[in-house]
Amino acid sequence: MCGIAGFVGPVPGDLSATVLLKRMIDAIGHRGPDEQGIHIDPGVGLAHARLSIIDLSSGQQPMANEDGSIWVTFNGEIFNYVELAERLRATGHRFRTHSDTEVIVHSYEQNQEQCVDDFNGDFAFAIWDSRRRRLVLARDRMGVRPVYYMQIGQTFAFASEVKALAAIPGVDLEIDPIALDQTFTFWSPIAPRTIFRGVSELPPGHMLTYQDGRIAVRRYWSLQYPKRGDAKPISESVAAEELHDLLVDATRLRLRADVPVGAYLSGGLDSSVTTALIRNYTKSHLRTFSVTFESSEFDESEYQQELVRALGTEHSSVLCTRDDIGRLLPQVIRHAERPILRTAPAPLMLLSQHVRENGFKVVMTGEGADEILAGYDIFKEAKIRRFWAGSPGSPMRPRLLRKLYPYLVGLQGQPQPYLEAFFRAGLDDPGNPFFSHLPRWRMTSRLKQLFSDDVRDAISDYNALEDLSGQLPAEFGQWGPLSQAQYLETSLLLPGYILSSQGDRMAMAHAVEGRFPFLDHRVVEYANMLPARLKLRGLREKHILRVAMSRHLPETIANRPKQPYRSPDAESFFGKAQPEYVREMLSEDAIRQTGLFDVPAVAKLVEKCEAGRASGFRDNMALVGVLSAQLLHMSMVGKAAQGARQVAHAAG
Amino acid sequence: MAESIEPAIRQFIAQNFMYREGIQSLRDNQSLLEQGLIDSTGVLELVFYLEKTFAITVGDDEVIPENLDSVQQISSYLRRKLTPASQVRVA
Numbered sequence: 001m002c003g004i005a006g007f008v009g010p011v012p013g014d015l016s017a018t019v020l021l022k023r024m025i026d027a028i029g030h031r032g033p034d035e036q037g038i039h040i041d042p043g044v045g046l047a048h049a050r051l052s053i054i055d056l057s058s059g060q061q062p063m064a065n066e067d068g069s070i071w072v073t074f075n076g077e078i079f080n081y082v083e084l085a086e087r088l089r090a091t092g093h094r095f096r097t098h099s100d101t102e103v104i105v106h107s108y109e110q111n112q113e114q115c116v117d118d119f120n121g122d123f124a125f126a127i128w129d130s131r132r133r134r135l136v137l138a139r140d141r142m143g144v145r146p147v148y149y150m151q152i153g154q155t156f157a158f159a160s161e162v163k164a165l166a167a168i169p170g171v172d173l174e175i176d177p178i179a180l181d182q183t184f185t186f187w188s189p190i191a192p193r194t195i196f197r198g199v200s201e202l203p204p205g206h207m208l209t210y211q212d213g214r215i216a217v218r219r220y221w222s223l224q225y226p227k228r229g230d231a232k233p234i235s236e237s238v239a240a241e242e243l244h245d246l247l248v249d250a251t252r253l254r255l256r257a258d259v260p261v262g263a264y265l266s267g268g269l270d271s272s273v274t275t276a277l278i279r280n281y282t283k284s285h286l287r288t289f290s291v292t293f294e295s296s297e298f299d300e301s302e303y304q305q306e307l308v309r310a311l312g313t314e315h316s317s318v319l320c321t322r323d324d325i326g327r328l329l330p331q332v333i334r335h336a337e338r339p340i341l342r343t344a345p346a347p348l349m350l351l352s353q354h355v356r357e358n359g360f361k362v363v364m365t366g367e368g369a370d371e372i373l374a375g376y377d378i379f380k381e382a383k384i385r386r387f388w389a390g391s392p393g394s395p396m397r398p399r400l401l402r403k404l405y406p407y408l409v410g411l412q413g414q415p416q417p418y419l420e421a422f423f424r425a426g427l428d429d430p431g432n433p434f435f436s437h438l439p440r441w442r443m444t445s446r447l448k449q450l451f452s453d454d455v456r457d458a459i460s461d462y463n464a465l466e467d468l469s470g471q472l473p474a475e476f477g478q479w480g481p482l483s484q485a486q487y488l489e490t491s492l493l494l495p496g497y498i499l500s501s502q503g504d505r506m507a508m509a510h511a512v513e514g515r516f517p518f519l520d521h522r523v524v525e526y527a528n529m530l531p532a533r534l535k536l537r538g539l540r541e542k543h544i545l546r547v548a549m550s551r552h553l554p555e556t557i558a559n560r561p562k563q564p565y566r567s568p569d570a571e572s573f574f575g576k577a578q579p580e581y582v583r584e585m586l587s588e589d590a591i592r593q594t595g596l597f598d599v600p601a602v603a604k605l606v607e608k609c610e611a612g613r614a615s616g617f618r619d620n621m622a623l624v625g626v627l628s629a630q631l632l633h634m635s636m637v638g639k640a641a642q643g644a645r646q647v648a649h650a651a652g
Numbered sequence: 653m654a655e656s657i658e659p660a661i662r663q664f665i666a667q668n669f670m671y672r673e674g675i676q677s678l679r680d681n682q683s684l685l686e687q688g689l690i691d692s693t694g695v696l697e698l699v700f701y702l703e704k705t706f707a708i709t710v711g712d713d714e715v716i717p718e719n720l721d722s723v724q725q726i727s728s729y730l731r732r733k734l735t736p737a738s739q740v741r742v743a
Contacts, residue, residue, distance in 0.1 A: 415715040418695045421685045446688045449672040601672040608668070616693035622671065 002061070003031030003049040003508075004073040004147070005164040006126055008135050008210055009155035010043070013169025021047040024157075024164040030335075031075070031160060031508045037061050039071050044128055044135070046073040051511050053077070053257050053361060059099035065109055066094065069130050072108070074101050075160050076123035076145040077515070079253040084118055108136075113207055116220050120253065120520060124202070126158060134211040141221045142368065142519045143191075143204030143495030146504055149215075150199045156210045161505075162199055162337045166636060173199070173637050175596065175629075177458035183339050184447045184625060185464040188496025190471065192217070195338045195632070204495050221521065222473065223490055224528060225483035231531035239534055240548040243526060247548070250520035251277040254364060255284065261515070262287040262360040264351070265315065267303030268563060269542060269553075270366025270375070274517050276552040278364060279311045287360065288313040291320050291351045297407075298566055303557065310554045318354040320347035325572035326579050330631050335509045336501040337636065339629040341444070341621040344567050348506040356510040363507070367498055368518035371490040372527040373542040374482060374535035375562050377405050382436035382485050383536060385423055389430045398423070403539055407563055433472060434465060436485035441465065447622050450601050468492075482532040490524075569620035570609050573627065585630040594633040597626055657727045664701055665723070669694055680723040695720060702726070708733045 005024040011017050021038045025047040029036070032049030039046045039062040048061040054077070062073045078084065081100035084107060089095065093106040100121070107115035108127050113136060122144035127136040137158055139147050149158040150165055159165050166173055176197040179189035189195055191203040202208055205221035226232065251274060255261050263275045265288040279286055288308065293299040301317065308315040325346040332346050333339075355363055370376045381404050388397040398420045406412065414422075426438035434441065451459070476484060499516075507514045517523065527535070530544065537543035541562050550558045573582045584590060586606050591599050608614055609623055662678060669689040670678070684690040690698065698720060699710045708730070719729040 413696060414693065415695065415712070417716045418685075418690075421717060442688065449670075598672050604667070605671055613668070613697075 002051050002075045003028035003160040003164070004047070004075045004124065004126060005157075005159035006044070006046040006073060006128075006135075007155050007157040007168075008044050008128075009213075010153075011045075012152050012155055012171075015169060017045045020168065021045045023167040024159060025049050027163040027167045028159065028161045030511060033511050035060060039064070039073075039128075041071075041128065041130055044130075046071055046126060046128060048073045051361060051513065053259055053513065054081075055097050055099035056258050058097040059101055061101055063097075063099075063101045063105060065105045070105055070108060071128040071130070072101060072104050072125055074104055074123065074125035075147075076121060076125070076140065077256075077513075078103055078119045078121040078123060079256060079520075080118075080120040082256070113138075113209070113220075116207060120522070122516070122519070124160060132211065134209055137202055137208040137210075138220075139202045139204055139206055141205040141521045142490075142499065142516075142524065144499055144504065144514075144516060144519060146500060147202045148194065148199055149202065149208065151215070154213070156213075156215070161335075162194065162196060163334075163636070165199060173197075175594075175633060175637060177455045178462055180339070180451070180455060180596065180629070181448065181459050181462060182464050182467075183341075184451075185441050185445050186468070186492050186496065187341055187444065188338065188492065188501070190464075190468060190492065191495065196636075204491075223487055224475075224525070225479045225487065226529055226531075227475075227478045228480040231480075232529045234530070234534075236534060236544065236547060239530055239544055243523075243530075243544055244548040246520070246523050246526055247273070247517055248277055248281055250517040250523050251364070252281060253520070254515040254517055255282055257362050259361050260284070260287065260359075261362045261364060262289055262355060262358075263313075264288070264363050264365040264514075265290045265304050265307060265313070266366070266565060267300035267307065267557075268366070268565070269545065269549075269557065269560060270369035270518065272307050272366075272553055272557045273369070273545065273549050274364045274366045275307065275311055275313065276549065277517065279313065280552055286311070286313040287358070288315045289351060289355050289358070289360075289363065290315070290317040291347045291354075292317045293347070293567065294319070294321055295568065298568065300563060303560065306554060307557055310557075316354070316358065318350055320350050320567065322568050322572040322575055323577045324350055325567060326575070326577065326582065329573075329579075329627065330581055330635070331509070332506070333628050333631040334635055335505040336628075337505070337632070338501060339625055339632055340497070340501050341447075341625045341628075342566070343569050343572055343624055344565060345502045345506050346572075347567050348502055349509050352507045352510040352512040355512050361511065362513045362515060365514045365516060366518060367503060367514070367516050368494065368524070369542060369545060370562070370564075371486060371494050371498075372518060372524050373545050374486060374532075375542045376489065376564070377541075377562065378436060378440065378489065379482060379485055379536055380404055380539050380541065381423065381439070382481065383539070385427060385439075386430055386435070386481060388423075389427045392427060400539075406561065433469060433476060433484060434488070436481070437488050443617060444621065446618055447625055450597050450605070450622060450626060452595055452598050454595050455597075480532055482536060483528070486528070570614040570623040571612075573623065574609050574612070574614075581631070582627065585627055585634065590630060590634070594630055594637075596629055596633060602626055657730055658723055660705065661723050661726050661730075664698070664705075665689065668697060668701075678723065680727075682723070683717075683721050685717060685721055690721075698726075702730065706730055706734065 032051045034052045035050040037048045046062040078100040081103040088106045122140045124145040124147035174197045179195045182189045192200040208217045290304045292301045328346045384400045534544040
């Protein structure tokens with residue numbers, strides 16, 4: 001796993017191409033500390049920072065074909081490279097290395113842009129096709145690996161992280177108010193938009209070509225669901241068997257590495273499944289890692305230990321305290337490069353550090369199962385609300401709301417009429433495409449009250465929900481309710497937050513690569529075609545996964561209800577060990593300087609948090625949202641940020 | 653005491669449930685739920701405040717929007733609670 005960067009066109013400023021590429025790749029050097037490489041052709045530069053995992057001795061990049069006409073710089077893995085290389089050899093391609101990178105080169109020679117259709121992997125790569133003078137960028141189907149791009153005058157530039165683009169002379173990052181509005185609605189901007197004006201993200205499952213100064217983006221893969229009532233007719237036992245076999249194969253492919261592969265173990269069902277699969281289908285010695293918390297509200301050590309005993313793994317954990325979260329947030333934001341509304345990425349940064357300190361570069365992890373097999377409570381919530389909408393006057397139906405979010409103390413303590421009032425959002429409009437997500441999005445949108453007048457003016461009458469509505473696939477309306485909700489969760493929150501802010505960025509901060517068997521596209525496509533009743537049976541989430549995996553797991557784990565991964569929020573920043581930056585970033589001066597938020601509104605929020613009166617989702621999300629946006633602005637926008645970047649650069 | 657109920661309630665709501673809108677913009681009959689001012693845990697804070705400030709006990713069955721969803725409703729509810737039972741009977 002690695003970092004990539006490059007450009008096509010004249011070198012901006014008065015730098016040489018070498019110096020520019022070096023600056024860009026140094027900015028994301030944390031992604032690939034093992035080696036660096038560059039390739040320069042007239043008007044083109046590719047750079048690579050390498051984390052060596054496959055073919056340690058000869059997998060250096062950028063890498064070319066035999067005659068040097070095609071060059072690639074690649075971040076990620078093509079897990080089925082062994083099979084693809086065999087196929088390509090059979091058609092006459094000669095390989096010089098044993099790396100998956102070379103498979104991209106030859107696949108492209110063979111099939112040009114269509115080569116991605118054959119790749120099973122997590123990837124972001126750039127190919128320079130010198131004969132056609134064409135640059136091709138591609139990103140994996142689910143959005144595991146990132147790639148950003150922008151146009152600077154006559155120059156097109158791309159990189160794994162925005163900080164590499166910010167290293168280009170003449171690039172001054174600015175916050176995009178519309179992206180801020182989207183973040184304070186959906187938790188992230190809608191790709192290709194990013195929080196920085198003028199910087200785009202290549203959306204998951206997309207390719208981009210840049211030729212003759214023109215950018216063309218096309219989708220090569222998309223999430224598909226059956227039409228309503230048209231799901232695969234299949235028995236539970238057959239579906240469980242097929243899903244099981246697919247997961248075994250997805251895991252087997254993801255164990256391919258020339259370095260040892262470890263596993264994250266949260267104690268929940270999903271990481272238990274991935275860990276059990278490794279344990280049962282490979283002979284490798286298994287090393288597992290987890291994060292623990294002080295408060296029982298968040299901690300899952302008991303379940304982690306149970307699984308460690310059952311599977312006989314060698315396990316270690318790292319304790320994440322509130323003070324750790326407070327201390328780590330600035331670093332988290334420098335890596336996430338976007339505002340966040342929850343602190344949950346911070347413990348994962350601590351965990352990746354722990355993994356790295358223990359000598360591991362690769363970990364298997366369970367993300368994606370909740371999206372593709374309906375694990376999240378939002379799916380149950382939508383089901384109950386839809387049932388309630390069928391008879392809105394019923395006193396009994398909304399009582400089912402009590403079955404939701406059993407782990408949220410605040411919500412559970414709520415009187416029934418108020419619980420109903422909250423979940424009533426959108427109840428009168430069950431045909432609304434966003435029916436499942438309206439309570440969440442409406443709640444999050446309340447945070448926009450904190451925006452400054454300038455931001456409000458810039459946003460004007462923009463409506464994020466209308467915007468998203470216009471971007472839904474044409475088939476969306478024909479899908480069943482669970483499919484619609486799953487699509488929203490899998491296309492927005494998964495790449496926009498889970499796999500990026502909580503995933504790639506936190507792992508790569510310490511040069512650790514995450515691998516996700518549930519996000520093998522064959523698993524995703526299979527799960528999407530299953531009938532809703534096999535995923536959410538009654539209110540039992542991920543039903544089919546429990547059936548498929550019960551043979552490998554202790555009963556308590558297989559039947560354990562979903563406990564989402566969460567961490568302490570506002571309290572992390574107002575304890576005795578309050579980090580200095582908190583006061584500084586939330587000061588009147590700093591709020592005025594960034595211009596993002598309303599001074600008295602933030603003062604009020606801070607006062608409330610200081611007095612220990614922060615309560616509910618709203619205050620907690622508001623605080624983390626404001627603080628992270630302030631940190632982002634100060635570290636990446638404007639002159640202050642350039643100074644900070646230079647200092648960071650000088651300090652190595 | 654009775655006369656100062658509304659301003660006190662308004663003050664509490666402005667301080668605890670509003671980030672930005674001025675207290676002036678809050679109308680006495682405005683629904684706190686519909687405005688999104690009271691979120692999932694806000695009502696418990698409100699109940700806690702009422703019990704502490706006005707030395708009353710809010711019964712579980714009284715925690716309903718009819719009693720607590722606007723400045724007006726909260727004030728009326730409080731007045732009923734604060735009025736001795738004998739006077740209620742006379743009235």
